[in-house]
Amino acid sequence: MWHHTASHTLGGVMDGFGSTLRRHRTAAGLGLRGLAKQVHVDYSHLARVERGECRPTADLAQRCDTALNAAGALIDAYHREQASPDMHRRTILGAMGALAVAPVGPLIGLEALRHSLDPGRKQADEWDRIVADYGRDYYTLPAADLAEQLRADLTVLAHQIGASPADRDLMRVAAHLSAIMAMGLSAAGQHGMARRWWRTARNHADQSRDADCRVWVRDWEVVNGTYEQRPTAAILDRAGEAVAIAGSRVSVGHVGVLSGRAQALAVAGRVAEARDALAATAAMTDRMPAAVAADADSMFGWPEVRLRHTESFVYTHIGDVVAAAEAQERALDLYPAELGRERAQMLMHRASCLIQGGHVGDGLRFAADVLDALPAADHTALLYQVARTVVAVVPERERRRVEAVELRDRLTALPAG
Known part of the structure; x- marks a missing residue:
């Protein structure tokens, strides 16, 4: 015994x-x-x-x-x-110390060393600050820099989760960073890899048991679903899942899901349902807390400009060019300078509306001007996909005109640099 x-x-x-x-x-x-x-x-x-x-x-x-x-x-x-009581901290520091000297990329080793050198800091608070930074960096960093930085942070985070596998705060952080990685891959046109990261993000969010996080991750997956060309039924199923989790909760994730649902319905040509989903998005936007509505340059805010961008998208796809133009004018007054890529996407809606209104040459030239005005580093596969919808609405009889051929050829590959 x-x-x-x-x-x-x-x-x-x-x-x-x-x-x-x-x-x-x-x-x-x-x-x-x-x-x-x-x-x-x-x-x-x-x-x-x-x-x-x-x-x-x-x-x-x-x-x-x-x-x-x-x-x-x-x-x-x-x-x-x-x-x-000291075991948790020592285990994490041991893992970070080993990673800091491991044969990994310089950014990974440097970030691991930084975590190891600050043992007094509450790690969940530090990771929450990192996530908040990414909420803004996503809109401003070049795609390659964002991916490399995310890779470094996710590697360090994976080691910390290995040391603390039951830590729900770390799971929430992993969900947010995995979703941002998925969005970056989606913007780069790597849809297959993005789907894997969406799955990882959902799994971590569910393990965190944080309702807002679970809805937020699904929000961005739904919004990106139309750009990733997923079946409408799959997008709407994910949206329904998110709405069920959200219940009556007013949150950025919940309103974002409604927005993504409206876009998917518009692309599918389900006009009446798209209008209803858009009305629901506007109604929830009116209920957003002031601090959330004022956060115009973060993925964790829901400012008015995001509603207007959604309206521009939906009205453009269902052919209501008058309503689309009104939304675009309002959005142009609101867009922060830092969100140049998103503003360019919305301007492609305007080009499409010009063509749908019979001004084919003007619309094609406008789309080309939008690309010319945007720095090459901000040209993404996602933007080019939106631009291809401009070419798609050109009437058959006009598709051989010089402006249409030039724009179509220009969108076959991203520019160097």
């Missing part, structure tokens, strides 16, 4: 699970690989447990104790460590 007391550690020393495991393993004459085989875990994982870089499970502690005939010493060490 086992008596779980500190006297069962070799030499009676009360220390960490990793060092206790190492002593008993060494005393038993076993190498890491030999023990890993006996307890049916990967050798590299067991090595990280010994170094204190990740936490053992109760089951692993039991299996190691049995394999090494430790008479309960490893189970004691496991429970002591779980009870230690």
